[in-house]
Structures are given as structure tokens and as C-alpha cells.
Amino acid sequence: MCGITGIFDTQRKREIDRAVLHRMNESQFHRGPDEGGLHVEAGLGLGHRRLSIIDLSTGQQPLYNEDQSVCVVFNGEIYNYQELIPELQALGHVFHTRSDTEVIVHAWESWGEDCVKRFRGMFAFALWDRNRETLFLARDRLGVKPLFYALLLDGTLLFGSELKSLLAHGGLSRDIDPLAVEEYFALGYVAEPRCIFRQAKKLSPASTLLIRRGQPIGEPKAYWDVRFSLDSKISQEDACQQLTERLGESIRLRMMSEVPLGAFLSGGVDSSAVVAIMAGLSADPVNTCSIAFADPAFNESEFAKMVADRYRTNHHTDLVESDDFDLIDTLAWLYDEPYADSSAIPTYRVCQLARQHVTVALSGDGGDESFGGYRRYSMHLMEEKMRAFLPHNVRQPLFGTLAKLYPKADWAPRIFRAKTTFEGIARNSVEAYLHAMSVIRDPLRTNMYSKSFKAALGGYRAIDVFDRHAKNANTDDPLALVQYLDLHTYLIGDINTKVDRASMAHSLEVREPLMDHPLVEWLATLPSSLKIRNRESKFLLKKAMEPLLPNDVLYRPKMGFSVPLARWFRGPLRERAHGTLLSERVLDSGWFEPDYIRQLLQQHESGARDHSTPIWTLLMFDAFCRQVVEGGSVTSPGIAA
Template structure:
């Protein structure tokens, strides 16, 4: 696990400024505190910060092929590298290390851009082939590892694991993209491939970019996608047997390490399944860690302890006080972009705890998307049955009216909170799902933004993100469609971003066995009723784990990794949220409607509405402006200029 960065002159071979490259590299010191190196040749500069995991003695980067004509910098793990080495040796390649990094340069020589199809793992890498005058970079299939890049006006391409490394170069324009702001306030993150700054991009999951110096720069190319064929006819018993075998294989591959290894154990189904599988593969007790909360409404530690006791793990628990809100500015600096998932706070803390004991930790991330675990999946399927029973010509006007006039009753029992359902029923399936996962839904964003800012969007809405992915989903199955959408949006932009930044802030490598692409491809062939059956999500995973985990863990209400935002904003953070949301920094942008900002704060603090999620989103945006934009001496693009370039 590492941080990578670099500079590539796409047009000629101008000299690289070593000071710029060194600045870019050192901005990611936290990702790799063990070693730091750079390589410079005409028109190319690569930087690498190393966290030593595999081949500690000889796995330094940048790493070269036999004659030094191919150089790579790599972040991640290629789990099947040991099986690829003999195949590449048979083709005549000579290995000088025992690292998975060296497999990449030889695989490039053997198979060119198709080399990525042979890799099983989490990765982001960039390489330069001097003989072919070709620059190539790629990102893993589920975008577990990050890759940012920017093409400057003079033809220079910058890349890096984190956006801060591009900013450290000094040549990238810091114009904020209004379309990215729209996406952020809808989803709580800026969706791939967009970045908050106009000139920067994120390489999308399962994509690569191949540039030949002096030639036109092509668009990134997709090399992998998941296809929900749902065509595998199999009994529940056989499916459970196969799942246990595939999970065991995925976990075993991710237990390869030369440094201390353990697992997160939240007490949920996913992390518990990973720990149970690890215990069956390890002769020594597994190292596990959990975060407990002093607020019982958010505390799952007793369920984690059940699993820890059953498998006699070396279990570490630390209690986080429920008023752990001092991380707001730290998180803003850490994520580089506005990022509004408040579970980043406990995630940061559990990574901090884990690093005291291990260097590598396995997690249960990705299980909800792959196995159908979210409550919103069951709600969406219920709405789909209702949508299918009524013609659109009747459904849209009737439910559209009900959605507009029905009050938003946050205080009422859930059965009476029908506004969102009515609004969803008036929409198409994809529109309804986008609406349901949005933090500030489209009608709220229409009130939030100023008239000038809405003009700068030129008609663009965050819905376009979902529509683009839905066009590629190649399935009409209601559950498969929204699983696909989540794998392209929420899993990548929220979950993987959260875990990568929080873990690397503590120089901790996190591996996700439930995101193994071969496991996901196998699950995508199974019928949807093996994932959600009636009101039971993760049906197959739970059935498969019944011999290994207690029912108290498998069949309890999903709690999630949450923090008490609503109470914070009426209590200890009452003044802070008022100053941030109504203060001069947001006002200076000209992007927001002051009257609506006032309404959000007043209504929440009076207790008449629960606006905790929108307020947190605004709080983190204000923290981003202060810590990243102002802290980096960046200037907000004037609104008139933003309109001209939209």
C-alpha cells in the first residue's frame, strides 16, 4: 500500500522540475512512511511513498524491467501475482524481486494494455514504456484504490493517489466545477469521473488510459464491467456451499502479508463473516478490533464480542465518545474534496485503533452492494411492485401531487413518513432510486442554490450520473439495476473513498475480500431472490454463515456505523453549525439562497425538522472551502466565469 504521483509531458520531453515532483510526493507521506523515491527522465517524473507489506526487503519503487526501459509506480495489491510469475518466466522474463509490483512491468511487456485483465486485486498504477513512448495508467475494477489526474493547458499530465498531490504541483487551475457542487449536495461526494476542480478527473473503476507521446490524447477505456445475468439455476444448499468456498479463497488471498495482519469486527454480518473465515484459515488467533460508542443507540460492540469470543480472537476495543466531532477540519483536509459521510469519523477512529496492532486489516466493505443488504433495496422493490401495478399516465400526476402537498414528518413513526414514497412513485425506477439516496433531493437543491448558481449548471442535475450508468447496466431486474448503480456510485465515491483516506491517514492497508471481482461476477449470475427474499436482505450470505455465526449476529436489525448528528446540531455543535452555515464563507460564494440556509438551521434547532444530513453536508462544504481552497491559497472561480465555462 502506497502513495503514487507523477508528471508526464504528453507532447515532448521537456525537463521535469525535481522540486515540483518532490513536493507532490511528500504531500502523500502519510500513505507510505517507510520509504520515498522518485525517478526522473526527459518528460517523465514518477514519485512513490512506500508502506512495506510484501517483499519488504527488495520491493522498492519506482520499479523497472530488466533493461530499465519500463518503469512503474503502483498502489495496492495484486493477489494472484504468485501464479503469474511462472507464466511470465516461461515467456522469458527475469524477476529480480519477490514483489507483486514487478509482475506489472513484465505483464505490460507480455500483454500490453490487456495486462490489467490478468490482475486480481486492488490497484492503481502508472507506467512509462520508453521504447514505445507510451504512458499507461489503470485502476482496479471496483475502484478500491484511488487515481486522480489532470491535463494542464501546456500538455502536461499530472497524476496521484490523492488530489492533494496534484494541487502540490502548483500548475493546476483551482476552478471549482459547479457540476461537481451539484453532485456533492445530492450524494455527499463528487461522483467519478468528476473532481471538485474542473481541470482534475478521477479514473473510473475498471478503466485504463493509454497515451502515446505526441499523439492525440484518447478517452479512458473500460476494460471490465459486471453483468447481472441472473442465469445461474442453483439450489440454496449448493449456493451456500459455493459461496463459502469462494469466500474462503478470497480471504486466503488477502491474508498474504509479511507484516502483522488482522480484521475490523463491527458486529455486523459482513465483517463477522470475514473474521469467521479468517479464523478457519489461520493457525494463530486472528487480531480483531472494534469501536464501541458510549451512546447505546449506536453501539454494536456486544455483537462483535460474541464473534470474538466464539473464535477466540485477539480482540481490541476502544470506546469513542458520542461527541467526537473534533475531526471536522481534519477530515476536510484529508479528503481534499467536500465529503459528507459522517461515518468517516468512526472509520477514522477504528483505523487509528487498528494501526496500533496491525499494518494490514481485512474489512467487510462491499457486502451490502453485492449481497443486497441495504434496507433501501427492500423499499425500492416494494415501490417497484406498486409502480408496475399503475400506468405511468396515472401514477405521475397523482403521486406527484401527493409528494408535493404531503408534509415531511421526520418526527412521526416511520409508517407515516410517506412523502419520499409518494415522490418516488411519480418517477421512473432510476429517478426514484436516485431520489431516495440523495441527501438533498432535487426539490431541496432547487431551494438551496441561488438563481445565479442554477444558471451556471446549464440544466445539469445529479440525476445524469445515474442515467449514464443505468444506460450501461444491461439488466431490467429491479434489484440488479440498483445494485449496479450502487457499485458505480455509492460504493466507489463514498465507501471506498472513506476507507482509503481514513486508513491511509494512519498508514494502514485495508483489504476487502467481499469486493473480489470473481466473487462479484459469480454473485451477479445468481437470481435476485437469493439476495433479497421477502423482508430479508443478504439472504444467501446469512444462510451460508449459519453454521459459523450466531443468529444474534445474523438476524438482527442493521444498525450502521453512524454518529448522532441530530443531537450534535441541537446541542454541542449548535453554535458551530449556525456560524458555518450562516457565516461569511458560504455567503461569499454567491451560490446559496440565504433564506433557505436560515430555514435549515432554525427548523432543525427548533426540533420541528430533522435537517441533520443537509446541515452536515453544508458544514463539510464550508470546512472544505476553509481548509483546502483557502488553505491552499486557491481562489474560487467568479460565478460569471463559471457560467461561461459550464
């Protein structure tokens, strides 16, 4: 696991300032503290920070082919590289290292742009082919590893694993994109390929970008997508057996390491399944790490201990106090873009704990998306039955009116909180799912925005992100549709972003066996009835794991990995929220309606409404502006103050 960065003159061969490239590279020192390397030639500079995992002695980067005409910097792991080496040797390639990085160089020479289709793993890399005057950027199928890039006005292309490396160049404008702000306040993150700054972009997952010097830069090219065919006729018994075998293969591949290795163990089904299978593949006890919360409403540590005791792991637990919110500014700096998932706090802490014992940790991330684990999936299926029962011209006015009349009862038991359900039923399937997913829903978002910000949006709404992906889903199955949407949005923009930045902050490599793309493809062929049955989520995974895990772990209510925001903003964070959100910096920024911000705070503190998530989202936006935007001002060009 590493950090990569670079500068490419797309038009000519102007000299690259080595000091600038070094500064960009060192901005990502945390991603690879073991070694740093630069390659500089006319019109090109590549930088790499290394976290040594495989081939400790000879895996340094940048890495070259035999005549040094091809050079690569790479972040990630190619898990099937040992299978590819003999095939490439048979084609005449000579290997000088035992690293997966060298496979990329020779695969490019033999297979060109299609080389990425042969790789099984998590990766982002930049490859320079001097003979073709070509720079090739690529990102893995499920967006586990990030890659930012920006084309400056003078034709200079910048790229890096984190946005901070582009900012370290000094030439990137920090002009905020209003459309990215709308996406952030709807989703809690800025969705690929957009970036918070107008001039920069993220390379989308499963995409490549080929840039030839002297030619216009085209659009990224997609090389993979998951197809929910749901056409497998496999029996439940055979599906359980195949799933266990496929999980075993995926986990075995990710256990290759020349440094200490372990796993996160939350006590949930996904991480527990990973640990159980790891234990069966390892001659030594597995190292496991978990977080315990002081607040019992958020604490799953007893279930993690059940699994740890059963498999006699070397288990380490760290206690996160209920008021562990001093990370706000640290997280804002770490994520570079505004990022509103408050579970970034415990994720940061569990990575911090894990790094004290291991350099590589396996996680259970990706299981909810592929196995059908989120509670919102069952709610969506219930709403879909109602939407199918009533035509839109009846449903929209009926449930739209009910939603307006029904009080917002955040204080009431869940069964009586019908307003959100009515709002969802009044919408179409995609709009309803965005409504369920949004951190700040319409119309609250609309009320919160200033007139000048609305004008700058020009009618743009975050639903465009979901609509764009829904057009490519090619499925009428309601569960498959929302799984597809999550695999292209939430998994990448929220989960993978959270884990990458939190782990890399501590120089920890996290591997993702449940995001193995052959596994994801296979699961997409299974009928939805094997994923959710009688409102039981992750049906197939739980059935397959019954011989390996206690029922108390498999069939208890899902808790999630969260923090007590509502209590924070009525207690220890009350003054901070007031001082920040009612400051001149925020109220006079031009983004928001001041009276509505005051109303949010008042309603939350009185207990009339739970606005903890909107308040947190606003706090993190302000922290981003102070930490990342120059001058500490939240005023954006194009937004009237």
C-alpha cells in the first residue's frame, strides 16, 4: 500500500521542477513511510511513497521494464500476480523482482490498455511509456484505491492518491464546485468523478485514462461493470457451499504478506465471517482488533469477543469514549474534501489500534452491498410493493399530501415515524432511494441553501448522480437496483473513502475480501431471494456461516458502526456547534440561509427534532473550509457573500 503522485506536460517537454514533485510526494508520506522514490525526465515526473508489504528487498518504485522505457508508480495489491508471472515469462518478459508491481509493467507491454482486465485486486497506478509518449492511469473495479487528477490551464496534468498532493503543487485552483457541494449535503461525500474543486476530478472506479502528449485529453474509459442477471438456478445448499469456497479463496489470496497481518473484528456478520475463515487457513492464531464504545447503545464488543474466543485469536480491544469528537479537524485535513460520515471517528481509532500490532488488516467491507445487508433495503422493498400497487398519478398526490400533513416525530418509536415513508412512497424508485440515503433530505436541503447558492446550482440536484447510474443498471429487480446504486455510489464515495484515508493515516494496509470482483460477479447472478428472505438480511451468508459462527452473532439486530451525535449536540458539542454554525464565517459565507441554520440548532436542542446529522454535516463542511481552502474562508467564487 502506497501513495503515488505525478506531473505530466501534455503538450511539450518542459522541465519538471524536482523540488515541486518532491513536495507533492512528501505530502503523502503517511501513505508510505518506508521509502520514497522519484522519476524525472523531460516533461514528466513520477513520485511514490512506499509501505513495504510484499518483496521487501526489491520492490522499490518507480519500477521499470528491461530498457527503462516503461515506468510505473502503483498503489495497491494485485492478488493474482503469481499466476500472471509465468504467463508473461512465456511471452518473453524477464522479471528482476518478486513484486506485483513488475507484473503491471510487463502486462502493459503485452496487453496494452486491456492489462487491467487481467488484474485481480485493489489498485490505482500511473504508467509512462516513453516510446509511445503515453501516460496511462487506471483504477480498480470497485474503487478501493483512490486517484485524483487535474488539468491545469497551461496543459500540465497533475495526479495523486490524495487531493493534498495536487494542492501541494501550488497550481491547482481552490475554486469550489457548487455542484459538488450539493452532492456533499445530499450524500455526505462528493460522488465520483466530481471533486470539490472545479479544476480536479476523481478517476472513476473500473476506468482508465490514456493521455498521449500533444493530443487532446479524452474521457476515461470504463473496462468493467457488475451485471445483476439474477438468473442462477443454483440450490440454496449448493450456493452455501460455493459461497464458503469462494470466500476461502478470496481470503487466502489476501493473506499473502511478508509483514504482520490481522483482521478487523466488529462483532458483525461480515467481519466475523472473514475472521472465522482466516482462522481455518492460518496455522497461527489470527490477530484481531475491535473497538468498544463507552455508550452501550453503540457497543458490539461482546459479540466480537465471542468470535475471538471461539477461534482463540490474539484479540485487541480499545475503548472509544462517548465524547471522542476531537478528531474533527484531523479528519477534515485527512479527507481533503468535505466528508460527513461520523463513523470515520471509530474507523480512525480501530486503524490506529490495529497498526500497533499489524501492518495489514482484512476487513468485512462490501458485504452489505453484495449480500443485501442494509436495513434500508428491506424498507425499500416494502415501499416498492406499495409503489407497484398504486399508479404514480394516484400515489404521488396521495402520499405527498400525507407526508406534508404527518408530523416529523424523531422522538417517537420507529413504527410511528411515518413521514419519511410517505415521502418515499410518493417518489419513483430511484428518487425514493436517494431520499432514504440522503444525510440531508429535500426539502430541508433546499430550505438551508441561500438564494445565491441555488442560482449557482442552476437547477442541478444530487438525484442526477443516482439517475446516471440507474440507467446502466439493466435490471427491474428492486433489490438489485439499489444494490447496483450502492456499489457505484455509497460503497465507493463513503465506505472505501473512509477506510482508505483512516488506514493510510496510520500507514496500515486494509484488504477487502468481500469486494473480490469474481465474488461480486457471482453474487450478482443469484436471485434476490437468497439475499433477503422474509425480511432477514444477508440470508445466504448467514446460512453459509451457521457452522462457523454463533447464532447470537448471525441473527442479532444490526447495530452499525456509529457515534452518539444527537447526544453530543445537546451536550458536550452544543457550544462548539453554536460557535461554529452561528459564526460570521458560516452565516456570511453565501452558502446558507442564516435563519434556517438557527432554526436547525434550536429545534435540535429543544428535542423537537433530531437534526444531529445535518449539524454534523455542516460542522465538517466548515472544518474542510478551514483546513483545506486557503485563508480559512468558506466563501466560494461564484457564490455571493
